[in-house]
Amino acid sequence: MTDKPLILITNDDGITAPGIRALVEAVKDLGDIVVVAPDSPQSAMGHAVTISKPLRLVRTNLYGDIPSYQCSGTPADCVKLAVDKVLHRKPDLLLSGINHGSNSSINILYSGTMSAAMEGAIEGITAAGFSLCDFSIDADFTLAGKIARSVAQNMLANGLPKGVLLNVNIPKLTEETFKGTKVCRQALAKWEEEFDERQDPNGKNYYWLTGKFVNFDKGNDTDEWALANGYASIVPVQFDLTAHNAIGLINQWNIEHENKH
């Protein structure tokens, strides 16, 4: 035990992904690091947790002196299992990523990277997810690592309001062309699905999910705007999903109950 902050690092691309190694390298001198990450890619897992089968947790030596464990579950499982069975206490900081590919806008809902950060925030841990807008296995994480480090330093120094976490996305730029960070709101966008319909050798149909990202939101205060204009986006995120403004409206509905008292 040291008096340095305890920093839990996880991701959704799996413990062997270059992005999580870049994150560990970027922040390893900021505290005592422990890595607990999925043993295989868990992209698009949303906030899934594993209740119908047991989880495995195996220590690895992938990070030298830094304790690291691979888990058979989802990113949210990793956070839960890390707190309960590895750390035996809440870490001071939870960092998730660096994801290979954007988690801006509506992608946050599908993102395993962000579900891990959100699980941390639910547990009361200061948490953020980091994503680089570059899917390549050979992506350059230099800029993303520096931003993650600076954001982590600010998180340690300032904390975050209760129930708030951060969704940080970094554009695919060099340090020379990068313009800086912007605190943003989540852009209103969606995926327009087109399933690729194929036939198997038995003549039965199957479907691959494909789609096109469509941004309906022209605001220059959004994460999509920031990323398209050379900035990294920092969106403060909450897990209270209540649409508070709609409560009054729904209260005007006439919902009938037979035998109402």
Next chain:
Amino acid sequence: MTDKPLILITNDDGITAPGIRALVEAVKDLGDIVVVAPDSPQSAMGHAVTISKPLRLVRTNLYGDIPSYQCSGTPADCVKLAVDKVLHRKPDLLLSGINHGSNSSINILYSGTMSAAMEGAIEGITAAGFSLCDFSIDADFTLAGKIARSVAQNMLANGLPKGVLLNVNIPKLTEETFKGTKVCRQALAKWEEEFDERQDPNGKNYYWLTGKFVNFDKGNDTDEWALANGYASIVPVQFDLTAHNAIGLINQWNIEHENKH
């Protein structure tokens, strides 16, 4: 084709669950019903979508004259696939459930039932998820069905604000003891994990996720309060996760960029 509203019904307990049948029975005269639901239980799947394997979609005869399809994917997959490959247009209404077990408070984040409704809302469909606070296969869905029907009628008559869906939870009560519905906010609560650690026959550890639901929120305007006091809860929900109130605060941080322009 009729001029009746087109109503898509899905769930996360799977197409054979009693709860989805109760929902179909409760609303079947309100429009043209199509059922597209998972072929196996998908509880706790959160907003997962299936990108690493193809999906299967098979027509069933479980609902007689009502077209029904079972899908190998998650609840969110079911909605996407239904819109693109079954309905070939957006339905007028998407109803998800009736879930066997509560999806109140923080459970919304883990819930496949609610992820299906949220996917609908993202697609611009008027959507709601319904859950009965009773896990039993023999649960009585009479009250829940009546509430779902009344809520669906109001949704068809009034629509919902853009980007808003409904999370409806029904207590395990009879119509005689039920007090009515309340429009609520999501209670601030969490699951306190305790993993059940066991050893397999080879002496290796494995872990079952268990936990205790803890409600930190004593407000009488929450879904947890409503359910504990004899009411059904109706929470309007949004998929803009931005913590707008925190933007100003994070803007005061000093995030350094080397080579900043």
